[in-house]
Amino acid sequence: MKKKVGIIGFGFTGTMLASHLIDKSDFPFELIIVDKLENFNVGVAFKTYSNEHILNVVAGKMSAYKDDPSHFVKWLGETRWIEAEAIDIKDRFLSRNVYGKYIQSIWEKSENEAIVKNIKIKTFHDLVDSFDLEKDGSTTIFLKQGEIISVDYCIIATGNNSPLNLEIGNASFYRNENYFQNPWNKEVVENLRDDHPVLIIGNGLSMIDTLLGLLEKQYKGKIISISPNGNGLRFIPNIPNDSEYLELTNELDSEIDLLSVIKLLKKHFLKNSDSEITKRLIIDSLRPHAKRIWRGFNNRDKQIFLRYFKSIWNYLRHRVPLDVYRKINQLHDEKRLEIKSGKILDFIENDSFIEVKYFDKKNGKEETINVSRVINCTGPGADFMKYEENILKKAKEKGYLSQDDLKLGIKTNIENYRIINSFEANNLFTLGINLKGEIFESTAVAELRAQAEQCANEIVKCIQNDVTEKMLDYNSYLK
Known part of the structure; x- marks a missing residue:
């Protein structure tokens, strides 16, 4: 009987996991994939509502394969998605949607390979409602539409959560049609009005994506960003540079603590105080x-890093x-973008605008502004x-998994990607953003x-061991 492998979530991580499973397996198995259709095979990041959403890393460093660094660039040349221009393709920042096409092409190739290897793929365009871990190590998955699936190995490859709503006095505001909790939905930049500013909560990369989407829609009004770490633009331009800075990492001790890392960074920053490029290389x-x-x-x-240094690191x-x-x-x-440092206190709904009460850190007092819509760009909730x-x-409530101590993700054995729990037979794995508490980046x-x-290597090894064990049992039975 074929082993069944289930993957919950099929964005970039789930797709590459499945592709490696098919590529590395020397025996047939059944692959079951669950994810909603709208972002299937690419995820939110690489199927956006705007072609103005650009990768923040040059094409030459975006290969889906660690051991084939030019794979993406070669694909661009073969498929002619991007024509070569004066600047080399490898040094260009391309549309995220183009990258999504690249990931789709990888999966199409894997599907064809699966047919040759007699690996059956079954896809459910649905959401998982819950799952149960059985005593034999298998997992029973319950889908929203009522389907029940049993798999021998289950991998949770769910991506980022939407931003969390802020704690405010008038929590009912979050049902307002002009509040957008998820900044990656296309509705965020539709039906725009110029009579009042657009408020963006947050001052990070998702704010930039939202700004680009607003500009693409020819929005002419004012945009206000409020975040605890506002006051000016906090972005560094990504200028392609193949140089490396090795001096700092050569001084990293095997025993590391926060204070020693800060001292080391300060030392090398002062040593290169006249070179912004070198400072970027130090961080890289x-x-x-x-x-x-x-x-x-x-x-x-x-805890100290998250409280005091996380925003600086970002x-x-x-x-x-x-x-x-x-x-x-x-x-x-042009004064069309105003960035404020402050804390949102409350939102009050009016017929034609939203009244925003916030504490302005610069002025040291409560202020009020009126806006047409509010877009939450505070980043994925952990x-x-x-x-x-x-x-x-x-799953946590059932005891199948637990949070790491900082509540950033799932407690996981990062050597084999198995989720840590008390079950003796445990074939539950995770990777991606769920490992943030274990490895941060x-x-x-x-x-x-x-x-x-x-993770694919680990699962293939497990299946191989199971298959070998059953063959030995069968041969022993025949004797």
Whole structure:
């Protein structure tokens, strides 16, 4: 009997996991995939409502395969999605939707390979309501539309949650048709009015995507951003540079704590105080070591980092393409974009506008502005227990998984991607954003592609061991 492997969530991570499973397997199995149709095979990130949404990393560094760094660039040349121009394709920042086509092409190839290998693929365009872990290690998955599926191995590859609603006095406001909790929905930039400003809560990369979407729709009004760390543009242009800075990482000790990392960064920043480019390279040099650094911190270090240094890290790490950087600066210079530092206190609904009460950090007092709509760009929520409809919340309540100590994701053995629980027979795995509490940086293609391949290796090994064990039992029975 064929083993059944179930993948819940089929964006970039789920797709690459499935592709590696098919590629690495030398025996037939049944692959069951569950995800809603609208983002199937690409996820929210690579199927956006706007072609103005651009990758923040150059094409040459966006291969879906760690061991084939030019794979994406070669695909671009073969398919002619992008014609070569004066600048080399590998140094260009391309549309996320083009990248989505690339991921789809990988899956199409994997589907054909599955047919040759007699691997059956069954797809359910639905959402998972809940799941149960059985004593034999299998998982029973219950879908929203009533279907019940049993799999031998289950991988949770769910992506980012939508932003959490802020705690305000008038919580009923969140039912207002001019409030948008999910900034990645196309409705965010439809039916726009210029009579009052648009308010964006947050000042990060999702705010930039929203700004680009508003500009594409020819929005002529004012845009206001309010966030705790506002006051000016907090973005660094991403200028392609193949240089590396190795001095800092050569000094990283095997025993790492937050204070030593801060001292080391300060030392190298002062040493290169006259070079902004070198400062960027210093930060980039830490990214491959982020997992080791984060796991070297104790819980207190992690809490201090999240409270005091997370926004600084995000500012230094997250870059935007130079063209996008110039557009945002132009908006700011023209006074069409105003960035405030403050805390939202409440929203009051009126017939033709929304009254926003907030504490202005610069002025040190409560202020009020009137806006036409409110878009939540505070970033994905991490604590899944704060969401009403969430399979992870239901699974935790049943004891199938637990949160990490900081409530950023799921407690997981990062050596084999198995979710940590008390079940003796445990064939439940996870990867991607659910590992944030374990390794912190777990959202970029560079990390996700490695996780997908490693997790696939682990599952193929498990299936191979099971198949071998059953064959030995069968041969023993025949004797």
